[in-house]
Amino acid sequence: MTSRNHSAFDDPLPEPGSVRRTLNHLLPVGFAVIGISLSMVLGHLDAQREQNEQVANLAARLSGVRGALEAQLRSAFSEAEGIAQLISADGTISDEHFRGMARDALASVPYMRHIALAPDDVIRQVYPLEGNQRILGLDYRRLPEQLPLVASARERHTPVLAGPLQLYQGGRALIYRRPVFVNGKRGVSFYWGSVSVVADIDRLLLAAGLRPEAGFELAVRGSDGKGAEGELIWGSAELFDYPQVKVNVEVPGGVWEMVAAPRGGWSALNLFSSPLFLFALSCTGLFSLFVAQLNRKQRLLELRNRELRQYQAQLERLAHYDTITGLPNRVLFQQQLSTAIRQGHGLAVLMLDIDGFKQVNDSLGHPMGDLLLQQATARFLQELDTQDRVCRLGGDEFVFMLQGAQGQVNHQIRALLRCLQRPFDLNGNASLVTGSIGLAWCPQHGEDADSLLRHADTAMYAAKESGRNAWRPYLPDMTERLQQRLELERNLRRALERNEFELWYQPKLDLFSGRLEGVEALLRWRDPDHGLVSPAEFIPLAERTGLIIPLGERVLELACVQLAAWRASNSLPGPLAINVAALQIERSDYVTSLASALERHGLPANLLEVEITESLLMESQQQACAVLAQLQAMGVATAVDDFGTGYSSLAYLRALPIDHLKIDRAFIKDLPGDDDAVAIARAIIDLGHALGFRITAEGIETQAQYDFLRNAGCDQGQGFLLGRPMPAEALQQWLTDNQALRRLPAS
Ligand code: C2E
Ligand code: MG
Ligand code: MG
16 A cells, blocks of 8 residues: 555565575585695696606616626626737737636636636636636537527627526526637737636626615516516516616626616505695695685675665664554655655645544554554555655654645545545444644745645644644644744743742532532633733643643642632632643543642642533543542542533433533523523433532523522522632632621531
């Protein structure tokens, strides 16, 4: 129903996309996957680097071994060179000479076993002879396994290394064969034979550094200098299956192949042994956790932000919308009105107040009052055009902003009043209310929001004063009246502060005996500028502004002071009646404050009587009824004032705690000439009596009225004929002047 006013807030808040949320959830997982992959690549590279390092390391050591081996071989067989050179000079060498050179060689190279001379490839000399006699006379040409090498050395003119081979003398050895050529005449050289050096291969290799404790495994192959094709010389043949590190060793007349592997084999490519992999993996874990945590924080922040936005929207709603009706409140309406004023003229501002709303609230309770406001709002919105606006100012006050020509606006106002006249169904309680509307035009009655609202409000009061269920356009003199009212209010406050109030007293007589039965206290304001002001002028305003509360307290106090004084001077004129306004009764503490005033002044309750107007009784029935019952129970007499004006029925009053009925002056003034007045007066008196009330007639001005009322059986009378309201001193004089009245015996 309030869509036109709510449009800005009805849209749901923008939800962050679910796609983004999913991505946010996946982000840490994504980081983890990428991180683990990267860690694996890094780890792999790291492991490979380590392996390469191991290979390079081993290769370096292997080339060291090769160097040592080649050096050992060179030094081992260099001795043969000297002998060969000597022979090549003339094809001979003396026995001593050979033995001397061979002895020196064997002494300097510990693993050398013997040196032999084989002219024409037949061994003729050997050193040492001991243990080697068996080889003397050995013909290489008859040894098929030796012959090819011997032939090769001879053909290529280079030494060759044979073996390892099993020696006739026992043991495994390498044989270095140096072919010797003798320089003949005319520069022609001829093959002499060979010098061979036999060395213990195992000791030679040991001297070159091939030891089992080297920290890595070695293998050498290439017997007879045949490289990869040669047989295994040293170590395990398996090392050649998957060689990682391999070098060639230059040996006389050929090569050996040497491979190495770490002892215990090559370490397998293990990621978890890579510190880099472990480091990268840890970093990935930590980073993913960090991202997840960050993500969580971000989500929390988003959660929280959404709450904040909702809270802000709620605050905005509270700040700009009425919670009961959902309509814009005064703040928002004023903004809307200001905008509409800026955009162009021809605006009508309506102020509407629901008449009788207070009674609904009082009698049915606030929830029903709220329901009425909601139902009324729904009806208003049905009557409005799309460009019109409505707001609830608070209480039962609504403001409308209508666009259109005068005739159209008038038509809409009447429609609004009509829509309120239909009964409201408040959870089964039918309720009838009406509305009062004030109208202000822009720009005639104001060019800004404030003045338009103020003038519409003033016009609304005029409509209310005219009798409600009506509407009034604003007129400038309404403001004047309002200003007068405001001035009166100011003066009234001042009067309260300065104690400018006094009570006058009007006698109440027994109509049958003429005896004084009591007095009514009537409030007077002695304004220093305007003199004596009648309560009819200021009581209604005091009721509207709430000033009636302090004023009522003042009346109660003045009445008690006066009663106490009369008692003290033994001149009590009977019980004193005071008038009480609706607002006083509605205050929960009225009975208490009355009781405490009586107590303060040491007065019995039966000296006080309370008058409540019939219309007040009808307005706040439950509250008034409860207060009257309490007063009655205390001993304070109760009276319905101005009876006949409030549309109550006697049958209804019967149920209320009331002692007196005071017939309103309107029904007395036409007595006894007017038949209707006579009939009404008789009816009230007879029926009132039948229901057990004492009847008082107000405003008796003529003897004829007095006579009629006394004959009709009216109990008590009050009026200018019997005694005008007068100050306390004047009352004393009146009492003196009317001694007889006082002295009349009680009936
Ligand atoms: P009310 O209580 O009905 O008081 C009677 C009114 O009728 C008084 O007017 C009184 O001066 C006037 N009156 C009495 N006899 C005659 C008469 O023979 N002819 C004419 N024409 N008038 C007569 P007043 O004093 O101006 O008071 C007016 C109303 O103001 C009171 O009507 C009462 O409702 C209210 N009022 C007066 N004092 C107080 C007060 O202290 N508190 C409250 N809440 N209301 C008060
Ligand atoms: Mg009265
Ligand atoms: Mg009266």
